Amino acid sequence: MSSPSPRPHLSRRAVLGAAGLAVTSGAALTACSSDADPAATAPTTGGTLRAAFAGGGADETIDPHRVNLFADAARAKAVYDKLADLGADMAAVPRLAESWTPDADLTVWTVKLRQATFHDGSPVRAADVLYSYRRIANPDETFRAKQDLAPIDLDASKALDDQTVEFVLKYPLAEFPNSLAAFGAYIVPEGAETFDAPIGSGPFTFVSFTPGSEFTAARFDDYWDGAPNIDRLQIVVADEESARINALLGGQVEYAHDLSATTARANEGNDAVTLIASPGSNMLGFAMKTDRAPFDKPEVRQAMFLLCDRDELVESVLSGRGQIGNDLYGLGFEHYAADIPQRERDLETATQLLAAAGVTSITLDTADVGSGFTEAAQIFAEQIREAGVEVEINERNADTYWADVLTEGQIASYRSGAMPIASHISQRLLTDSPTNLTQWHHADFDELYLKLQSTADDAERETLYQEIQQRLHDEGGYLIWGFADWIVGTLPGVQGVAQAPANTLDWARFDKVWMA
Structure with missing residues (x-):
């Protein structure tokens, strides 16, 4: 997710005051005491769940096609649906689409819609799907x-009937789902242009929204995937992590x-938080x-991997x-090349490679744009210096870091959220x-890569995935040292929160949450 525009961080008191956290529903949930039964697993209904997210002030939106921040995405997921979403392994999972079927050459895909309704009672139709995609x-x-x-x-592309869309592609695409x-490919009603009072087909109906403050939605009893367990959902803004954990x-x-x-480490063993x-x-x-020098030489990149x-x-x-990385994106995801041996540190070989290449110094770009x-x-930098190479750490402007390092510098600190491995390749490689x-x-x-995308046979396509990743492991430019856990906190009585990477199907699935 991209970072919001800079603005003053609010204190916990200011954030929660601005968010209007006095719950209006008579069935509102109170803070859970430590004597709540953590073993309770049977879903219960009722109450209001209040969720704290970092925000973006005036940049926040409930136009589902403009989502950018995590808070935007959580709001969109509450009100809208997509044809498909991503499972924890980054494989597409049907949602409003009940099924998808390609033709023999992978250029025409027929998508059948499930029976679902918008919040105004109108059915979700093929015309709504085509309108939404054409708007995007x-x-x-x-x-x-x-x-x-x-x-x-x-x-x-066209609607074959109200429940069937025929997507015509510009070229063969095996992983069209x-x-x-x-991200952001939500379905809105045909003709929707303003979103002051948005209508979607998601698990919650819109109640109110104040950018930089709060969003409230109510249970949609006719949701196709089953009505939510909670009566109401409030998403409130707390930019600073300290404000979010203290509010919890x-x-x-x-x-x-x-x-x-x-x-997380500071709160291990704290019974007041899960x-x-x-x-x-x-x-x-x-x-x-x-x-560019010195990393235009594959042996120099190899030395960095080994250092x-x-x-x-x-x-x-x-x-x-977290888990250590092996210089490949997508650990645990569909198509990940898990059979490639884990790379180990080899200071001696790295030192020899750098000496032979004549590398004596590098500049490492970084900025305070993410934790750690x-x-x-x-x-x-200290690990590199052990090989006799001087390292200058260049602290760049955090506000322009990602734009700057896209074209400038030699080597830069990097991070990425979850996406399919194919998307990582197409967007970055x-x-x-x-x-x-x-x-x-x-x-x-x-x-x-184009051959991979046009290969219908699953086994053949998997072989191509492994070939691509082997090459990137041998000579690519991404040194991937680790994969961090995605961490959320709840009160002990909150149940049904899944272990799921951000922006996947089970992330922020507040319709599946209940209070024990």
Whole structure:
């Protein structure tokens, strides 16, 4: 998710006051005491769940096609549905789409819709799907899902009947369902343009929204996937992590989003809070520019891989709450090349490679744009110095960091949230990828990826995935040292919160949450 525009951080008192946390529902939940039965598993109904998220002030939105922040995405998920979503392994899972079937050459996909209704009682139709996708694809707009829907020829695509969409693609695409699960690809009613009082087909109906403060929604009893357990959902803004955890500990909210490993370690053994970690949700590493010295030499990139002490980084930066990486994206995800042996530190070989290449110094870019970013850079710099190479740490402007390091510098601190491995490749590793930070430009690699995407046979496609990842492991520009847990906190009585990476199906599934 991109960072919100800079603005003053509110104190916990100011945040919660502005959010209007005096719950109006008579069935509102109170803070759970430590004597709540943690073993209770049978879902119960009723009450209001209050969830604290970092916000973005005036930039926050409930237009589902403009979602950018985690808070935006949580609100959109409450009110709207997509045709598909991503499971914990990043494989597409049907939602409003009951099924999808390709033709023989993977250029025409027929999508059957399930029986679902919008909050005004009207049915979800093929016309609503096509309208939503055409709105996202508007060339005058910058909706985030536009790139994921780009393979669709929306002029040629059509509704076969109210429950069937025929998507015509511009080229063969074996993993088209991932496009249906794209971030922000929500279905709105045909003709919807304003979202002051939005109507969706999701589990909650809109009640109120104040950007930078609060969002309230009520249970939709006719939701196709079953009515939510709670009566009402409030999403409140608390920019600072300390405000979120303190509001949780104080009983002013029942759910706190996006907690750091440091906060988790500080609250281990605290009966007043339940910590829920989703392993491997965030990738952490360094991106080397493969088109310029010294990292245009594969042996220099190999030396960096071998210098990295991944265990030290996971233990120090993540307080042990994570897993070491093997310089490949998507640990545990569908198609991940788990059979490639784990790379180990080899200081002697790395030192020899750097000496032979004549490398005596590098500049490592970093910024305070994420938990542990600068700490990881400092630790890795010390590991590099053991090979006799001087390292200058360049602290860049946090507000412009991602734009700056996209084209500038030699090597930079890097992170990524969860997405399908195919999306990681298409967005970051093709010659014309929009965020090709490592400047990885290889026509034969592009051709291999296109071959993968047009291969219908699952086994053949899996072989191509392994070939692509082996090449990236051998000579790519991403040094991926670890995968951090995604951590949220709840009061002990909150049940049904899944261990799920952010932006996947079971993340922020507040319709499935209940209070014991």
